[in-house]
Amino acid sequence: MKMTVQTLTLRLATPFRIAHGTSTERHNVLVHLGDGLGEGALPPYYALSMEEVVSYLRRLDLDALLAEDAPPLVHVLDALPPGPAPARAAVDLALHDLWGKRLGHPLYRLWGLDPERAPLSARTLSIPESNAAFRKTLARHRDAPLLKLKIGTGSTKRDEEIIRIAREETGARLCVDANSAWSVREAALFIPRLTEYDLLFIEQPIPAGDPDDWHVLRRHLPAGVPPLIADESAHRTEDAIVLAGAADGVNVKLAKTGGLHEARRMITVAKALDMKVLLGCMIESSVAVTAAAHLAPLADFLDLDGAVHLANDPFSGMRFDNGRITLPDRPGLGVTARETALP
């Protein structure tokens, strides 16, 4: 069995603007491992080069990974060498896909999950260029049950304006993502003002780096503010543990955990520590979002619209219909290449 590694160039349907910058395309890594397919997202703000990712993957001992007919997945994944999370995610997904195909069942079924129990997913709206453009965008998503507003514009006044406009223009549930934009002091002053907008949650208000900042922020916030979800601060299980009591939940993403194995562990531990689980994604093809979707019945909140933003998704898998996700009923990930061709 052999592994092929390629760059997956994903073009965005419209430029995607968040606090970290604006993208028109993204470059993810795609791995084929026999019948198994995996993807790892490399968002530009994680400062990781494709060379590092490919070099990690080329160094893996494939014979050890695939020695047996139905490889004991947990041990194989526990033994993966440390390395860039997107690279580990790509190989973790490919191994899960292969394993599910060999056992003859979709991953969700092998995990004892019912995909019908998945919560509704958010649709993410990037930072608007103007109020007029934003009102048009909101009108286009008038039927979305849950909208995630990217804020962190550099001005909390402008951030609040975005939320206020959305609140006026739509009946959708709203959540916001500041992508690390506020200082602890700004966040402590600003978050209580957001209570009136009935937000489902506020994501990553402050910069990642020192988890103590979350504890300081929490001590300065009154009760009753919207739940705070850690994203850039919470890559793996150990991050969730140190944030318990300060963050109300964590955003679990395969490109941060390094795949499904660690994502499941992080979900189990976060929930045991009374934290909410948001299952999120990066800008990704249907390979990675479908993989995450197999975990969706375990999540409190979903944000799995990563492939919806694409002009050229080369794969088909999970369907996304107005926040409602539907999983394919095929073994493994259940993802297939679209007729129209691979990149």
Place this chain on the structure above:
Amino acid sequence: MKMTVQTLTLRLATPFRIAHGTSTERHNVLVHLGDGLGEGALPPYYALSMEEVVSYLRRLDLDALLAEDAPPLVHVLDALPPGPAPARAAVDLALHDLWGKRLGHPLYRLWGLDPERAPLSARTLSIPESNAAFRKTLARHRDAPLLKLKIGTGSTKRDEEIIRIAREETGARLCVDANSAWSVREAALFIPRLTEYDLLFIEQPIPAGDPDDWHVLRRHLPAGVPPLIADESAHRTEDAIVLAGAADGVNVKLAKTGGLHEARRMITVAKALDMKVLLGCMIESSVAVTAAAHLAPLADFLDLDGAVHLANDPFSGMRFDNGRITLPDRPGLGVTARETALP
């Protein structure tokens, strides 16, 4: 599909004496759910009546449990009503067995585990009646790689004598189980004296009840004492969380967790909190010990000789050869009734 519930009377090959009392037979609950088989142990010291257990099982809504061809096991088990842990264990095991049979694979394979990675299991020796009898017992187990000595005799002097004799008579690794026998003060004084015996661990030195006692004990112990494992104090995941930092590990048993689903969760969380996992059992037939054995590759230490003590194990499943366990390669639990008859 229907459920049958019966009492499983297990006769011990020799009387089993521990700090909580002496048994010559035990009464567990056995559940058949279609093709699925489950067992829950009722050790006498947990003061739970068979009537309570049977009454819980009779009240379950079977149609809800078994509505689908391959029931989404996690949701079904999450929705089980609260009730006695051995009753929940019996139905959890039967559902896992049924689910594995429907999916066509042994549980360990569905969990991505390799049974060859299981550590060696302890063989438990009950509190000896006399030194002469104990020396004979030790001679009979001269090839065991790991012996667990039941102590907590009421006298720490006698407890130490038992350990000393075992240390003199055998080259086996040793661990001890005090079954709640010592006060915090006794434990703080006695445990440091046990360091010289090179014990793999000391189980449940103090009474269950207040988890703060563990933290008090820990503060009074020097570094370098053998690892302390909580058993009677650690039934479920939440108990492991409050003992983190005080106990070095937990003994995970199906009759305490209420089955495999919560056992897997407890193992994941305990390990994430840097605690060791001892996978243990009660006096049980091959149904329950085999179920636990499917989790063995996740454990640091094993104590799965529950069925070895029996004069009349009505089932065959896991093999126990001098501490080495071997799992059957059949779907689900892989347990079958012995020819010689059901009770």
